[in-house]
Amino acid sequence: xxxxxxxxxxxxxxxxxxAGTAEVPGDKSISHRALILGALAxxxxxxxxxxxxxxxxxTAAAMRAFGAEVVQxxxxxxxxHGVGVGGFGEPDNVIDCGNSGTGVRLVMGAMATTxxxxxxxxxxSLRARPMERITDPLALFGARAVGRAGGRLPxxxxxxxxPVPVRYELPVASAQVKSAVLLAGLNAPGETVVIERVAxxxxxxxxxxxxxxxxxxxxxxxxxxxxLRGQPELVAQEIAVPRDPSSAAFPVCAALIVPxxxxxxxGISLNPTRxxxxxxxxxxxxxxxxxxxxxxxxxxxxxxxxxxxPRMRGVVVPAGRAASMIDEYPxxxxxxxxxxxxxxxxxxxxxxxxxxxxxxxxxxGLRACGVAVAETDDSMRIQGLGAGRVPGxxxxxxxxxHRIAMSFLVLGLxxxxxxxxxDSAPIATSFPGFEALxxxxxxxxxxxxx
Numbered sequence: 274x275x276x277x278x279x280x281x282x283x284x285x286x287x288x289x290x291x292a293g294t295a296e297v298p299g300d301k302s303i304s305h306r307a308l309i310l311g312a313l314a315x316x317x318x319x320x321x322x323x324x325x326x327x328x329x330x331x332t333a334a335a336m337r338a339f340g341a342e343v344v345q346x347x348x349x350x351x352x353x354h355g356v357g358v359g360g361f362g363e364p365d366n367v368i369d370c371g372n373s374g375t376g377v378r379l380v381m382g383a384m385a386t387t388x389x390x391x392x393x394x395x396x397x398s399l400r401a402r403p404m405e406r407i408t409d410p411l412a413l414f415g416a417r418a419v420g421r422a423g424g425r426l427p428x429x430x431x432x433x434x435x436p437v438p439v440r441y442e443l444p445v446a447s448a449q450v451k452s453a454v455l456l457a458g459l460n461a462p463g464e465t466v467v468i469e470r471v472a473x474x475x476x477x478x479x480x481x482x483x484x485x486x487x488x489x490x491x492x493x494x495x496x497x498x499x500x501l502r503g504q505p506e507l508v509a510q511e512i513a514v515p516r517d518p519s520s521a522a523f524p525v526c527a528a529l530i531v532p533x534x535x536x537x538x539x540g541i542s543l544n545p546t547r548x549x550x551x552x553x554x555x556x557x558x559x560x561x562x563x564x565x566x567x568x569x570x571x572x573x574x575x576x577x578x579x580x581x582x583p584r585m586r587g588v589v590v591p592a593g594r595a596a597s598m599i600d601e602y603p604x605x606x607x608x609x610x611x612x613x614x615x616x617x618x619x620x621x622x623x624x625x626x627x628x629x630x631x632x633x634x635x636x637x638g639l640r641a642c643g644v645a646v647a648e649t650d651d652s653m654r655i656q657g658l659g660a661g662r663v664p665g666x667x668x669x670x671x672x673x674x675h676r677i678a679m680s681f682l683v684l685g686l687x688x689x690x691x692x693x694x695x696d697s698a699p700i701a702t703s704f705p706g707f708e709a710l711x712x713x714x715x716x717x718x719x720x721x722x723x
């Protein structure tokens with residue numbers, strides 16, 4: 274069942290070339306952080322381009338529950354009147370983060386060094402995801418967590434009454450863990466230090482600096498060392514959220530595999546810690562070009578043009594690139610199925626603890642559509658069939674995972690026989706306009722009557 278308890282099956286089939294401009298929504302990672310840091314700042318932060326998917330709406334509701342004034346003024350236009358670092362109040366009710374692993378983990382970090390108690394829950398997918406990777410470092414600050422077996426939601430966090438700064442080396446490459454620790458460090462005295470051996474998306478560091486935090490990043494022999502001085506007064510900001518490269522991946526990849534297509538995605542973030550997919554697609558032979566490069570909201574952005582690329586070939590995607598494209602492997606696997614030869618994706622074990630086990634879910638669906646896939650704990654090998662040669666014809670399980678749903682619908686646009694997904698409802702968590710946007714480009718994606 275979907276997060277809304279009513280599954281929405283959809284079918285995608287081949288049709289005319291895709292053409293036009295894809296106005297994809299605001300970046301989800303930046304939207305979460307803009308709301309949270311706005312709530313921790315003094316004064317009124319104004320945000321334009323905010324993603325209004327369910328994940329972000331749940332984070333906005335959480336910030337209200339902790340005492341911030343969060344107001345929507347128009348499409349994508351929001352304001353947050355913050356309570357200052359250490360100013361969160363105790364919520365009256367359970368905080369429901371829906372489907373969002375980023376939302377719940379960042380909010381846990383933001384409240385972990387304030388002496389209040391909050392209980393968190395989410396949908397069935399989120400309740401199955403591990404939280405110990407967050408609660409373990411938060412315990413070093415003095416926070417206490419009690420949850421279900423295996424460190425799962427529902428979970429109650431009691432923030433530290435006398436927090437201490439920590440020095441923490443990330444055991445896994447995770448921007449969520451890094452960000453939770455940095456947000457917790459805001460209300461701890463002294464310096465909190467986070468060390469990551471593999472660089473992950475750096476939106477939190479960029480935005481903390483923009484809000485006035487004393488934060489320093491250094492590349493050392495240990496890796497990337499981030500030092501944050503605690504208890505600053507964050508100052509309200511004007512935030513322009515760039516478009517989400519993870520959402521842009523779907524119309525871009527569809528254009529690459531649907532004959533005759535040409536699609537322009539304006540104003541997407543080209544943050545180097547997020548651009549691994551586009552680098553990989555170019556290595557495969559994709560016709561991708563960047564236009565009008567500029568900066569918005571402290572992030573590099575550009576317009577991205579994608580054209581049908583029938584001669585793409587399989588590549589080896591190195592493990593070191595995984596952190597910069599961890600959410601894009603499902604749709605990359607669709608492109609790989611339409612390329613010639615083998616594509617190998619290494620170091621992707623993190624996919625097994627996303628909204629679904631994305632390695633298993635994608636492998637099952639691709640095999641059902643006639644594509645050979647081999648998998649290990651942290652890798653996938655996809656035997657590409659070449660442009661226009663994927664048989665299709667299957668009904669693919671989405672397992673409450675928005676990116677799985679969109680990926681298999683993209684597959685159906687280039688398959689010989691239509692591809693159906695059992696539930697498209699989770700797409701609303703990150704890309705509420707997906708159906709209309711793809712239809713506007715000419716895609717044949719339709720809801721299936723029960």
